[in-house]
Amino acid sequence: KLLHDEEALSANLSLRVPCGRLSYAELxxxxxxxxxxxxxxGTLSELQQPERQILQGYGLTSCSLMPSVYGAANFTEEHFVxxxxxxxxxxxxxxxxxxxxxxxxxxxxxxxxxxxxDFERLHCRKFAKTQCLLETQTHSEKQDVIKRAxxxxxxxxxxxxxxxxxxxxxxxxxxxxxxxxxxxxTFLSLDIxxxxxxxxxxxxxxxxGSYQLILNTEDLKTMGIKNEIRMPDGDRSKLNQERDxxxxxxxxxxxxxxxxxxxxxxxxxxxxxAVLAGCSSATASLKELYEFMKKRTPGQSxxxxxxxxxxxxxxxxxxxxxxxxQSTINVMIRRIKEIGGNNFDLLWVAYRDxxxxxxMFELSGWTSDAQKLQNxxxxxxxxxxxxxEEAVEQALLLARNEHRRKSISRVILIGDAPPHxxxxxxxxxxxxxxxxxxxxxxxxxxxxxxxxxxxTFRVGSHNGTKETFQLIAHETGGQFSDLSPDSxxxxxxxxxxxxxxxxxxxxxxxxxxx
Numbered sequence: 001k002l003l004h005d006e007e008a009l010s011a012n013l014s015l016r017v018p019c020g021r022l023s024y025a026e027l028x029x030x031x032x033x034x035x036x037x038x039x040x041x042g043t044l045s046e047l048q049q050p051e052r053q054i055l056q057g058y059g060l061t062s063c064s065l066m067p068s069v070y071g072a073a074n075f076t077e078e079h080f081v082x083x084x085x086x087x088x089x090x091x092x093x094x095x096x097x098x099x100x101x102x103x104x105x106x107x108x109x110x111x112x113x114x115x116x117x118d119f120e121r122l123h124c125r126k127f128a129k130t131q132c133l134l135e136t137q138t139h140s141e142k143q144d145v146i147k148r149a150x151x152x153x154x155x156x157x158x159x160x161x162x163x164x165x166x167x168x169x170x171x172x173x174x175x176x177x178x179x180x181x182x183x184x185x186t187f188l189s190l191d192i193x194x195x196x197x198x199x200x201x202x203x204x205x206x207x208x209g210s211y212q213l214i215l216n217t218e219d220l221k222t223m224g225i226k227n228e229i230r231m232p233d234g235d236r237s238k239l240n241q242e243r244d245x246x247x248x249x250x251x252x253x254x255x256x257x258x259x260x261x262x263x264x265x266x267x268x269x270x271x272x273x274a275v276l277a278g279c280s281s282a283t284a285s286l287k288e289l290y291e292f293m294k295k296r297t298p299g300q301s302x303x304x305x306x307x308x309x310x311x312x313x314x315x316x317x318x319x320x321x322x323x324x325x326q327s328t329i330n331v332m333i334r335r336i337k338e339i340g341g342n343n344f345d346l347l348w349v350a351y352r353d354x355x356x357x358x359x360m361f362e363l364s365g366w367t368s369d370a371q372k373l374q375n376x377x378x379x380x381x382x383x384x385x386x387x388x389e390e391a392v393e394q395a396l397l398l399a400r401n402e403h404r405r406k407s408i409s410r411v412i413l414i415g416d417a418p419p420h421x422x423x424x425x426x427x428x429x430x431x432x433x434x435x436x437x438x439x440x441x442x443x444x445x446x447x448x449x450x451x452x453x454x455x456t457f458r459v460g461s462h463n464g465t466k467e468t469f470q471l472i473a474h475e476t477g478g479q480f481s482d483l484s485p486d487s488x489x490x491x492x493x494x495x496x497x498x499x500x501x502x503x504x505x506x507x508x509x510x511x512x513x514x
Contacts, residue, residue: 018504020268020289023261042200043193050251070206074180075199080213080236088216092186093123095212096155099182100127103152105175109163109198111187111219114471116157118441119186121421124157133158133166136470150181160187163198170207180208188215188223188239190247224249267292306344306499307366307408310492311395313415313459314350314362315385321414321459322350324485325377332489333370339508340500344368347402348376351395354431356384360391361398385417387430388464392419396443396454396472403452409499410453411476412492414483416460418468440468444475452476457483457491490514 044063047055055061083091092108099106110116113134124130133145133156149156150170163185170181181202189195195213202209225242267289274282314322336344348364364376392415399411419440420428428434447454455478456469466480473480483491490513497505 019286020271021261021264021293022268023258023265025258026262026265043196046193046196048192068206073203074206074208075203076179076208076210077199078210078212080215080239082215082217082220082239085216085218088186088214089119089123092119092184092214093126095184095214096127100153100155102178103174104178104180104182105150105152105154105156105170105172106182106184107149107156107158107168107201108184108186109201110157110159112474113159114441114444114475115186116159117467117471120157124155127155129153130155130157132156133162135159135161136466150175152178160189160194160198163194163201165197166201167204168201169204176207179210182209183211185211185213186216187219188213188225188243190223190243190250192243264289264293303341303343303501304409304499306340306410306496307347307406308344308410308412308496308499309347309349309399309402309408310412311349311351311392311399311414313352313385313390313417314380314382315352315390315417316382317385317416318459319382321485321488322377322380322382324488326374328489329374329377330370332492333368333373335489335493335509335513336496336500337368339505339512340497342368343500344496346373346496347408348373349395349398350380351391351398352384353387353390354428354434355387359384360394388417389420389430390415390417392417392468393436393438393440393443396440396447397438399452399454400443400446400450403447403450408452410455410478410495411447412495413454413456413469413472414459414488414491415469416458416462416465418462418464440472441475444472448476453478455495456480459483459485 045065055063081091096106096108108119110119116132116134120130120132131145131148131154133142133149137145145156146166146168148154149168151172152174168181170176175181181204183198183202185195185198189198199211202211220242224246225239267285271282271285271289273279274285312318312321312325345366345368346364347366350362352360354360362376362380364373367373392413395413396411396419399408402408420430420436422428422436422439424436424439424442426436428436444454454472454476456473458465458469458480459482466482470480472478481491493509493513494506497509
């Protein structure tokens with residue numbers, strides 16, 4: 001239509017030119033403008049000098065501390081514990097059990113949903129009443145969980161995000177009489193304010209309560225805390241010193257990034273001001289901006305060669321997706337090349353389960369040729385499956401091995417069934433004689449260490465698939481989405497274009513085809 005309609009062509013033909021970047025840190029600091037910012041915080045007294053200097057930069061020079069109307073907190077902090085990775089979950093479960101024996105309520109905070117799910121899968125059956133508070137739940141679901149969290153005998157597993165501002169107020173007289181709500185934090189907060197907020201989830205409004213820190217020494221090493229942490233009589237001085245050192249290093253890194261962002265922000269405003277004023281200096285300002293951005297982010301403006309592994313479940317229930325792929329593969333490749341050129345290679349992998357040991361995988365081979373991919377997709381016959389879980393962990397291992405041969409930019413995982421839940425070295429309950437060579441959590445961690453994000457797409461509505469695919473995406477730095485067979489083309493195209501040229505190419509694709 002565009003070729004034969006000049007008006008339509010004129011309305012749709014455009015050239016997208018990025019012309020700056022704005023820094024959120026500079027908002028409210030415009031020269032000559034009066035900006036009034038008022039803040040309320042429960043951790044004002046814990047702010048360190050660097051944070052106070054940041055506040056002063058925004059004109060916040062006056063601070064007032066107000067005592068609680070409920071008086072001093074009836075709060076007990078138990079000695080912290082730092083144990084090995086093998087003992088971490090066992091120690092948490094043991095401490096939960098001690099508090100439940102006294103008919104108390106226990107809230108356990110994990111660093112993220114993956115660590116929460118690891119604990120839940122192995123230990124939740126030990127307790128009569130266990131629930132989870134997650135970001136993926138609806139507002140009403142969250143409120144129901146929060147209300148139950150402070151009742152006698154209840155164990156609530158949640159993540160760090162709910163340690164700020166969530167009101168776990170206790171109305172259960174039995175819990176109050178027996179010492180109140182007990183909070184366990186299972187990770188070390190780099191920011192002391194986060195730890196203070198976590199402690200504040202118990203002993204609400206003058207009630208009794210207690211707090212305990214149970215750390216994993218492997219997590220401490222990952223954070224950069226290399227020194228062995230000892231705990232004579234609960235003395236945390238060495239741990240706090242190490243935390244301060246690691247936090248200061250993180251601040252230095254942030255300060256450098258902020259300095260560069262501030263400079264780009266200034267140059268962007270300089271260019272915008274020249275454009276709005278109709279000044280001839282706008283051209284020179286744009287050139288100055290581009291030169292600085294090229295210097296700070298070398299090669300970012302150039303297109304890169306993308307190498308993606310697309311792992312697609314090819315068991316019987318996925319037939320409609322593969323049928324859709326057959327009809328759209330040529331259009332898919334044409335769209336990618338129209339916007340991103342030939343700067344990509346795809347390895348399409350059909351995976352199944354251990355019941356299909358001789359035909360678990362079928363591979364297209366690395367290519368950007370539409371006909372080769374068409375021939376591969378046409379040749380796939382969906383079969384097998386039927387036992388709920390599929391060999392997702394083996395598919396991720398395959399992708400990791402491909403990366404070791406030659407770097408890949410991302411993995412796309414598409415399926416309607418979760419991976420097997422057994423751990424590496426365990427025998428599968430659904431496949432006699434099969435011992436797992438690896439597991440999906442191990443592979444997610446390995447891909448994370450290699451810097452390879454896994455973007456996961458769930459087909460259908462299986463909750464187990466959603467939970468595990470979200471964990472895989474979160475662990476590796478990817479994203480999770482639901483996928484219908486007819487939207488496969490958009491998922492693959494936008495993934496490839498993002499790796500070739502970033503958000504600009506994806507925006508162009510969406511404007512043209514979505």
